[in-house]
Amino acid sequence: MSKVFDKSLSNGCGSSNGCGNSNSCSSQPVNKKVPNIVTPLELHACMGLNACRGHDRFGTNTCAGTGYCATQTHVCHTLNNCAGQGGCGLFGDAAEQSKPGSNDCSWQGSCATPIQAERFSTLGENKNKSVWLLARALFEQRMDKSRRNVADAPFPAGPPQAWLESFGEYDSCGNSGDKSCSFGFNSPAQNTQELIDRSRDNASKQPEYDCKLNDD
């Protein structure tokens, strides 16, 4: 079973004094320095979605699918600058939300990157299920078609929001508050674990996603 690193319970949401940085995330890349490399980086949407060795933000991954973080970021619907850079799950219709990290063209991404583990889709067949897991499934399909091997992502269900925040300010759009949070009556990690579990439970039942998927 996938485990989400817990964060200390916070009694605030969406404010600087609320769900801020967490000290509970212990899994971080050893070398955070951005390498000075000549080869252009593949621009992709999140941890575990890189198609090549060395193509994550830190340039330290050893295989496709093992990157630690996105090589580009943006904060809202239609703001991605290239194909494959859209996040998902926050804005956009059901079709758009069916292909995180696999948008066809610039400015057609459905929402912000990186995609935190806690993010869920708001429409379509993936509604109320993990965006990152869907993005990873699409990525693996793409790699399979290309006859590429992929390895496990550093976090098997995507990067926890607290981990992303440990690198600085992180914003994933919308006004309804943090995805990972507590009003004092729940465990954010448990909520996220439930999200992951129901996403995986339905994974085997999902049809292969394609661009023809429309509103449900």
Added chain:
Amino acid sequence: MARAIMGDGVTKITQDNLEEALQQAIEIEIATIPVYLSTYYSINRTPDQKELIKGFTKRLIDKGETKQNAATKALALSAKIMVFANRAGANIMSVVVEEMLHMSLSSNVKQSLFGNPELVGKSPSIWPAYLAGHEPEFPINRAKLSIEQLETFKKIESPVPIDANLRFTSAIPYFTIGDFYQGIEDCIRDHFCCKDNYHPDRPQLVPNRGYYAQNNIDTIYYDKQHKPVYENAADAGGLIHVVDQASALKALKTVVDQGEGKNVTDPFDDDSCHELSHYYKFALLQEELKDIKRQFQKEFGCEFDVENHFIHDFADNAETQDYPVTIQAVSTLTNAMYAYLFIMSQACYHAEEHTQFEIFMFGIHKSMLWILSSLCGEMTGLKYLGSDGQQYTATATFEEYQFSSASSPKSQIIELFNQAVGVNDGIAYLGQRIHDLPNVSIEGFLERSNTPLMA
């Protein structure tokens, strides 16, 4: 004239005035957008819960509670506010996205039957505003969330007449928006059954192009356990390509079902009974607001005002001229963005497929979701002294902005942005995205342009 149209209390639309009625329907839908948005942006959806707990704990200890009891009760009270504030925001935003859908649906019907839906310059320019033709007329304010504002919302969406007495009006009169649409539907049913009446080749905002989504991250809120709750249902209707009588009637029915409800006794507008009609959404929210006020007054006394813990202190019907110069620049930019939204929307009804997609997705979505929303959010961080000497929070004024014909609206917006960022560099992050907007001329929809919209 008014009595002839409403002799038996039901609006009669004829072949002679159907085009006028459809345009009036478009303008009714447009009029609701700045009203609902103004109230939406008055809500702080994510208050600082730690500060709430701290304040409530102190109050409870002062009342004589033990520290342990005070902390426990303060946590529960703060959670009530956290959930309600977010729910209020999701409630109103869920209606806003559907009002935009309604504007599109009524525009699609007019486009198919008569062409040329008019959107530019149709947003109310004088406040308080009044719904065209509504009997009785009642003032509609741009105002913060309150029980009174929700009462106005209920009047707008009321499925039954507020008062059945006719008065003089220059617009086609009606007692409820639902009755007005019923008159339009009856006319189409009786006189526009032939497929030749419809022109589906004309550009419309159609399904399956990403132009509409029932839910987004702002139409949800989190319950006490921080589980997401969706205000809208996926089966509650969406865009419809109007190609014949059946599709026209379906489009109009969608507007009424979502707004006033399927009938007086059925609060749901979807087949799965997950989504309330607008009237019942507002009625429920009003009752919940009353309830949370009572709860906190019971705990802390009748003078306690829970609303100021999550509602910004907007002045009613604020205008740009009410603001100091530094805020005026941001307000003017916001109004220009709002006006450009309608220029782009109207252009969609004159554009070929790919151009329409670019205008909508990279212009309208970007303007609405990102730029306009960001500006509205930024303004809630600005304070000013009103003419009454009271301090208020600034808000978008949604006033009509008149673009000059000397240059494109986009270039004028860029100039306004440069002026605004000069006095408020907090909005500098919007610059690149403003430059990314499509370049739609005020009159661009009148003739095919050879200039690419996008860089």
